[in-house]
Amino acid sequence: MDNFTVGVVVFPGSNCDRDVSWALEGCLDIRTKYLWHESSDLSDVDAIVLPGGFSYGDYLRCGAIARFSPLINALDDFVKSGKRVLGICNGFQILTESGFLPGALVSNKNLNFICDDVELDIVSSKGGWFNNVDEKQTIKLPIAHGEGRYHCDSDTLKKLIDNELIALRYKNNPNGSSFDIAGITNERGNVLGLMPHPERACDETIGGTDGLFTLKSLILK
Amino acid sequence: MDQFAVKVFVRLRPSVLDPAGEATKSASIKLGAEGIKSLRIGKMIEVKIEGNGENEVREKIDLLCDRLFANTVIEDYEYSLEKL
Numbered sequence: 001m002d003n004f005t006v007g008v009v010v011f012p013g014s015n016c017d018r019d020v021s022w023a024l025e026g027c028l029d030i031r032t033k034y035l036w037h038e039s040s041d042l043s044d045v046d047a048i049v050l051p052g053g054f055s056y057g058d059y060l061r062c063g064a065i066a067r068f069s070p071l072i073n074a075l076d077d078f079v080k081s082g083k084r085v086l087g088i089c090n091g092f093q094i095l096t097e098s099g100f101l102p103g104a105l106v107s108n109k110n111l112n113f114i115c116d117d118v119e120l121d122i123v124s125s126k127g128g129w130f131n132n133v134d135e136k137q138t139i140k141l142p143i144a145h146g147e148g149r150y151h152c153d154s155d156t157l158k159k160l161i162d163n164e165l166i167a168l169r170y171k172n173n174p175n176g177s178s179f180d181i182a183g184i185t186n187e188r189g190n191v192l193g194l195m196p197h198p199e200r201a202c203d204e205t206i207g208g209t210d211g212l213f214t215l216k217s218l219i220l221k
Numbered sequence: 222m223d224q225f226a227v228k229v230f231v232r233l234r235p236s237v238l239d240p241a242g243e244a245t246k247s248a249s250i251k252l253g254a255e256g257i258k259s260l261r262i263g264k265m266i267e268v269k270i271e272g273n274g275e276n277e278v279r280e281k282i283d284l285l286c287d288r289l290f291a292n293t294v295i296e297d298y299e300y301s302l303e304k305l
Contacts, residue, residue: 060289060290061292064289064292068289096294097292102294103294104292104294104295106233106237106238106295107240107241108240109238109240110240111240111241111244149238151237151294151295152294153236153294176238176240
């Protein structure tokens, strides 16, 4: 882990990039490197986080413009090589817009921007992103989004369920997401997208540490 | 080269809930408008574009709509095209 480096992508409008970097470095002693979205050289990072925020002002649709950045173009080979990619909030929206994960994220059912702590059931152990070795477990993470309602067609939902790609479900669905979905992985398990913010739950003094496991799991091979 | 004015309409698919449309419908009824059965909000994008004839321009617009203007997981699109 000595030289393991997590790339934290910075788009114009990202605003959780520093939180992610502080959580990784300060709480977990994992080295990070900011990656400007114009960069397509991913050779010196071992995992990547797409942080929350409002990339390109959320113009057109959340994540729609970011999809065309050089960095996201380069992400295809990175993912195919099996390296790990974590998309948080706006990062999740970018991963669905760019086709790394199925479905889409649309306006919350009640139109509110919801900023709250939510309880989540860990559903799948795919990719080792969550600690659910024992019984079905529940964690608490903060959410902060206006467009976090996960939507997919019924065939996609069936595929998600059958292939155990649903990572997290809301216990009390706050935004109207299909099947209470809060986070999903790709089939290989090396890409996780989720609306809750694990980087905001990495220290007891700010309300909890349930996000640590997910960030720490970035170093898994 | 011919120049065309294109109007692209992007709409949420009927199966996707449109809470902004629902809120606007509610406000419309409060305004006193009667008889509104449904109200859904979409986007209209105006593009001026050059190309060698209508077919070539349609190919470009199809690509733009499919890859950028609409997310076909949640949205449908259609467009009209006028030669300038």
